[in-house]
Amino acid sequence: MSILGTRVLRTEDPAFLTTGGVYTDDIVDERLAGACHVFFVRSPVAHARIRSIDVSAALRAPGVVAAFTGADLADLPLLAPPMAGMINEGMSQPLLARDAVRFVGEPVAVVITDDPYQGEDAAELVDADYDPLPPVIDMAEAAADGGPVVLFPDAGTNVAASFGDAAGLKADLFDGCDAVVTRVIVNQRVAPAPMETRATAAVWADDGRLTAWIPNQGAQGTRGALAAMLGIDPAAVRIITPDVGGAFGAKFGADPEHAVVCWVAQRLGRPARWAETRNENLVAMTHGRAQQQTVTIGGRRDGTVSAYRLEILQDAGAYPRFGAFLPALTILMAPGPYAFGRAEAVGRSVVTNTTPVGAYRGAGRPEATAAVERAIDLFAAEIGMDPAEVRRKNLLPAFTEPHTTAFGAVYDSGDYATALEKALTAAGYQDLRDDQAKRRAAGDVVQLGVGLSCYVEITGPGMEAGGPRENATVEVHPDGRATILTGTSPHGQGHATVWAMLASDELGIPVDMITVKWGDTDLIPEGGGTGGSRSLQQGGAAVQQASRELIEVARQRAASALEANPADLVFDPGRGAFAVTGDPEAAVPLAQLAHAERLVVRTVFTAPGPTFPFGAHVAVVEVDTETGKVVLRRMITVDDAGTVINPLLAEGQRHGGIAQGAAQAFLEEFLYDADGNPLTASFADYPFLSATEVPSFELADMATPTSYNPLGAKGIGEAGTIGATPAVQNAIIDALAHLGVRHIDMPASPQRVWRALRSASGAAAAGSNESEDA
């Protein structure tokens, strides 16, 4: 009986539950003895020239060791935008601001103290003087030609990148359509807000090597990014990855602050530590989403969509990071699971005086799904057809051979219609519509809304150097235990348990006798980390492959030991031994074959390409039509990510993704005022989801294997987020559709909902049947 596919409890948990995880701020290490503590001073204005920064008062404060500004770091390189060549390199960020500040929260100075409690006292005494410049906060304003505010005068534009062929958009794309709807919709800025903020602990050895403990999503990438910012050879850097308290895309690579802390340690010849506060984290960790989308959809009255166009404006924030690249991913997945006759998508990223935007669970693909799912519902409302029916009519038929879309995505396998039917059945769709009809007829104050989404998404996209692949090293020790080295980088996903399961299945060694290691670049110099839902399909596949290769190496040794022909030997994982076929007494245990010589194999698994999980979500909401308050009553999901190795953990990934996705639809938004001051810079103001805002989720199972790896697995980490957001948004609008509401931007806050209702009733009074939130 294989352990694969069973609900194995996590080996990580006893430690987490008793003594707690050991996160970067928890690290106690003799190498860090006597560490000083680094505190950042940050810009309080969104756009300004720095006139002066006076640290003299801070230097006199108790316990202050030193203070530095951008001038002290003048020899260090700037942080250049990623995706070299695609993004305007004139928009690089100094590690500490030099002449100008471009967002509230941009680091301008550091104060270093002996004791952590002294840091804030001292940082308050830093006197920074600014000449304010007009800020541009709205991305459309930033994008406008000839706008007055240009963040990088030398660049001469706020456009950081362009994707697709804007000039090539066909004027006749929608000719012949019975109905065409176009709408500008917002996929709002959110804060990833992992529970663990950012941190760094750094020390330089006498030989000039840097050792840095940093919470990250891939130590190898972090090492490269840090080395680049410090202007040193990556070989001189060792990254150690402690337990990481969540990341969601925002802990890839390294940020200026990480590099500054390392630089301070070198400059002072003393270990240095930094623990970010939550308020810092909300304004200075990269944000997510932040797209403005123009969707146009047209088709026939029978529900067939003939054409779809998506035009994206991406807010990159003040300094382009991965966020500036998101439109490329959104464009790639623009048509989703649909067989549209014609489709076009283009995008531009612009800088604004706001927090830089990076990857956030789904990174560009939730945006694509949200846009097309909203468009489908707008089209359905326009022609007066059930949104489930419109979807049925347009979904790509099931396929097992790879399908290439017009946008160049090669979907590996998919059965979107079955996913939709499963979700609708699990939800009791017709009963929901009946309940809705009753409430509408009765004019209930609390109305019911049912929202759908169908999605397909790209996982394991292979954006790391070398394409979609991962390495694993498996070693069996003489004492019968095993160790796995992986290039992935878990931060809650449970790789220690699942990689052990995969090896255990091949080697016959119990899961709790298998240790999994990651995140130390001296131990594992290569690896793609964890993101883009790549880990199981590439990293897990590598572990299985390495285990299988190890058995073959062991087979040769067993043949010698048993003086038999390797072809006559059978490895029985249940026994953990090789035996001669037909002679079970002639056997040798696997561990014994490690006595004379190490029994270890390193392998690289290379995937043929990314895989494409898919699914369908149904959201049920209640909307109080008097107050606008939305309550999420049910989430029913189908998330097909191929073969499931550990259902317990796969469900956990779906739950977490669903919650984050739902939260975007009706709760979370990072807001600025017109001057670029953050309005949601604490957990009291940023509406982070709590347990009372979501129900328990209803997960239906579906697993369409992929042929792209022996596990048959695709990536599941981001799927829940991608499907949930549009389902919930569509449900809210659906609840009010009979009152004339056609669209409400996210998040559907009570005020937004109420305004949409007023606007609709006003429009109704004026004889129109169209409404938008005022």
Added chain:
Amino acid sequence: MIPAPFEYAAADSAEHALELLATFGDDAKLLAGGHSLLPMMKLRLAYPSALIDIGHLRELAGIRADGDELVIGATTCHADIADSELVRSQAPLLAHAAAQVGDPQIRHRGTIGGSLAHADPAADLPMALVALGGSVEIIGPDGTRTATADAFFTGFLETSLEPGELLSAVRVPSTPGVGWGYQKFVRRANDWAIVGVAATGGRIALANMGPVPIRARAAEQALADGASPAEAAGLAAEGTAPTEDIHADRTYRQHLARVLTRRALEHQAG
């Protein structure tokens, strides 16, 4: 994230607390549960030079009946008020309000005296006290005095407490069997009210509709004149000029005040 430095003294009696207040001067603050004060200090929005800890003083805690009133010691925590059989039977609106404050951990520390002295117009207990027509007992160097709820809250985060005074107890009428309604409109369960309404015995108090908890006097008058709850509620926002923030503009707040007042009047417990 952490407060600026301050001096600390634990009072061994209410009298001693007054002496310490006098000694440390106007920049000293009283500390009970600290769940209004410490968050402000951690954000460096408040810099008291000294904290005088009264949180452990038994003489300032406890709940008892006194004739037709309940007397609640200032350092009684919200959880104890919410769980008190006496309060639940005699002044159930107050027990309910205490149960709405923040979350369980906050309710285990935050005190009624602290909350009232902090005087956040969006908070539960100031609104509840105004709706109940309660009062506070204040001790100071010149003796003891009482302030009614209507007079106690003087401005945004301001009360009639003078420097050197200490809010020692809260009094609310015992009104078993009198209907009461409570509506707290939030986006997340442990948020402050975007708008709140507490209604009982012909009094209607609004949270977050002004710098102090406000009586909806036009609505009260209409009720007294025999209007239906719905009609009276239509006047709930009369004379209010609520602030605007990320959750609500003025128009929406006033709309919520009307809707929630109607619900508080129509859905009465007890």
Added chain:
Amino acid sequence: MQVQLTVNGQARSDDVEPRLLLVHYLRERCGLRAANVGCDTTSCGACTVLLNGRSVKSCTVLAVQAAGQQVVTAEGLAADGLLHPVQQAFQQEHGLQCGFCTPGMVMAAVGLLAENPHPTEAEVREGLEGNFCRCTGYHNIVRAVLAAADAAATEATA
């Protein structure tokens, strides 16, 4: 100034600044780092411990306020190497992923069940409104608390 309190059953006496937060006292002075700091506004609950048996956010309690009192942290729950029933339930139900919110969540759950041994799902969700989690979507956390309540009920009647 000197402060004396009991932490996980051990009496302690330490010299502290008045402004030392209980969470930092536990982490730095006592070496008990399970409680984490996750926010600045008493919102997230990652620092939750028991103070005289009641759940509190240790980031908003001064160490000096805990003088003469009993603090129990997540490290103090397990006895003789055996997981506390709530800890056991969290593992059983996969109620943790990255683990950062977990010690605080577990202590909040212990506090909740001490006050309400048989909560409904709604009561569990409300009881945990002061504890944020970004990873789990709360689904399995709620299952864990209900499972722990069931286990305690079963044991009580066994």
